[in-house]
Amino acid sequence: MLEIRNLHASVDGNEILKGINLTINKGEVHAIMGPNGSGKSTLAKVLAGHPSYEVTGGEVLYYGKNLLDMSPDERAREGVFMAFQYPVEVPGVSNAQFLRLAYNEKQKHLGQEELDPLEFKDLLKEKAALVEMDASFMTRSVNEGFSGGEKKRNEILQMAVLDPKLSVLDETDSGLDIDALRIVAGGVNKLHDPEKAVIVVTHYQRLLNYIVPDFVHVLSAGRIVKEGGKELALELEERGYDWLKNGANKHTAAPVAS
Amino acid sequence: MVTELANEKSAYSSALRDLMKVSGEPSWLRELRGSSFDQFERVGFPGVEQEEWKYTNVALIKRTNFTPVVNSNGTALSKRNGLAPFIYDETRDSTFVFVNGIFRDDLSSCNGLSGVVALDLNDALQISEYERVIRASLERNADGDNNGFELLNTALFAGGLFVKIPRGVNLSTPIQLQFVSEPVKGESPAAAFPRVLIVGEENSAATIIESYRATAEGVYLTNAIVDIVLDEGARFQHYKVQRESAGASHIATTRADLGPKASYDTTTINFGAALSRHDIHVTMDHEGASCSVDGLYMVEGSQHTDTHSVIDHRQPHCTSRQLYKGILDGKSRAVFNGKVFVRHGAQQTDAQQTNKNLLLSSEAQIDTKPQLEIYADDVKCTHGAAVGQLEPDELFYLESRGINPALAKNMLTYGFAGEVIEKIQIESIRRELDEAVLNRLHSDLTIDV
DSSP states (O other): OEEEEEEEEEETTEEEEEEEEEEEOTTOEEEEEOOTTSSHHHHHHHHHTOTTEEEEEEEEEETTEEGGGSOHHHHHHTTEEEEOSSOOOEEEEEHHHHHHHHHHHHHHHTTOOOOOHHHHHHHHHHHHHHTTOOTHHHHSEETTTOOHHHHHHHHHHHHHHHOOSEEEEESTTTTOOHHHHHHHHHHHHHHOOTTOEEEEEESSSGGGGTSOOSEEEEEETTEEEEEEOHHHHHHHHHHOSGGGTTTOOSBOSSOOOO | OHHHHHHHHHHHHHHHHHHHHSTTOOHHHHHHHHHHHHHHHHHOSOOTTSGGGTTOOOHHHHHSOOEEOOSOOOOSOBTTTBOGGGSOGGGTTSEEEEETTEEEEEEEEOTTOOSOEEEEHHHHTTSHHHHHHHHHHHHHHHHSOOOHHHHHHHHHOOSOEEEEEOTTOBOOSOEEEEEEEOOOTTSSOEEEOOEEEEEEOTTOEEEEEEEEEESSOOOOEEEEEEEEEEOTTOEEEEEEEEOOOTTOEEEEEEEEEEOTTOEEEEEEEEOOOSEEEEEEEEEEOSTTOEEEEEEEEEEOTTOEEEEEEEEEEOSSSOEEEEEEEEEEOTTOEEEEEEEEEEOTTOTTOEEEEEEEEEEOSTTOEEEEEEEEEEOOSSOEEEEEEEEEOOOHHHHHHHHTTTOOHHHHHHHHHHHHHHHHHTTOOOHHHHHHHHHHHHTTTOOOOOOOO
């Protein structure tokens, strides 16, 4: 599904990603971990097409197509989704309006049926149940006045509505209490199926108790310095990141993403 | 230049001569017309050397050979034909129609209004009770430092409207004043001089929608004055929606005088015209009055819009709120000049003023000047202005959900305007604005939920 080859990217002239290689197949859940400043959020944003990040080398193939050639909205319509670490407030536009618009843009792109407000309401109701969101959130402006946890749940609601093939969760656990974490993770798990893939970007292991990864990749200073299975996350929880920073043996203990 | 000036004067002065021939106008009004015109000839149209007109150049109006419309003429419009798109659902039976500034009883629909006095100004002047009120209003305003446009309107208005909401009447149906511009066959561009006086007696309540549209694209001048006088405890809402043709010049003055404990809430929407200028002047010369003076201007291309607002706190215990938002695209230009005066002795004044602008293009330009002058010492006043652009992070957020960049831009622009739009209590106006703001870039869009 996704093939990242020797990816380099910089922001404001500073190189953040220094040669990332990663292959993701459908059905897989990958965790990207690493200390602050290691480049893990940059990787997520580059995949989504954030304009502040400049790709300076390498390539990313998505179903064999050059992902980096596509605009952010094209990527989304093609099935790439990023849940934001800091979701943006859009005052004056209701959550339901926003979601229906986004949904229909995608349907149009795929040559599938668009939904009118009433039909969409039913779909929304069903999806909102996945993240235990109240109907009152649908008429409120997108993310405006939402608590941190509500914003993250709203991200997963958007994911549920847009039904992406590749989901990138950027620090979705940050700022979540344990109940919200369980709801958010539960939503992600319910949405997962063998045709889809998920990339979970996180600093901490705790989210991975709920969204269990098949593979864990550790980033440090813009490179993947260690890869393993879900046990690696536990090891990191115990030992921290310092022991990896000086380029320890990349492959230990666990299988490597093929 | 000399010839142009002579033409300009002759068209306006021959219009004045025509008006003077109309029988039945009281002598004081003839005198007022004459003296206003003399004064206009002395001061002329305002120039950019005047502080109040520094950023708005009306040279084109000065140069254009307009034909003032002072008589009701033939119109292609009828109640069933051509007017419907301009009339709001809420005012189907409560609309007063003006064509090129002249009130048209035959095109108006006021079955839905009972207990309201609404008369052609000329007819109202025949009734001594109303004549007194009209005279007081016209002569009072003639004392002020009127600019050339206001003087010209007072000299040349014809077929205006007098509206009175009697004591204690609480009007649930909004009143629409629909000003339609229609090209006059075989004439140079028309100049219309709409004039309306609205009186709200003690404890009356009403909503006024003042709307400007054209039947066809073209060059013309609207030079309007609407005066509103509210007695004690009157509560009025006033919407002004300016969607003139893209070639038009729209110059308008709104003056509201508030009685004790009167409240006046107004929202002005400026979308149309090549050049528009709105002077809004709210005077609170009695205790306990309150007003909110909001607005939204949205311009693109080479449009120019100018708002000059004066909120005058002359007595204690008055409250004012002002929120003006501007959206500028292309090479458009906007001016916001908002003065809040707190006169000597106007203690316990509570005034807030905000002007926020969104620039969608690097070539658009805004000159904003909130101005607070306080001569009392026990007051609560704030003011501020801001100019910004769309946040790239916000655009990216919407785009990352599959929304194309043009639509994403519109949605954020809509969000910016929302603060003004959502306060509007007439649903049809809100819908009209939703549509206008969201479809600004004419992207294919339906988003009602």
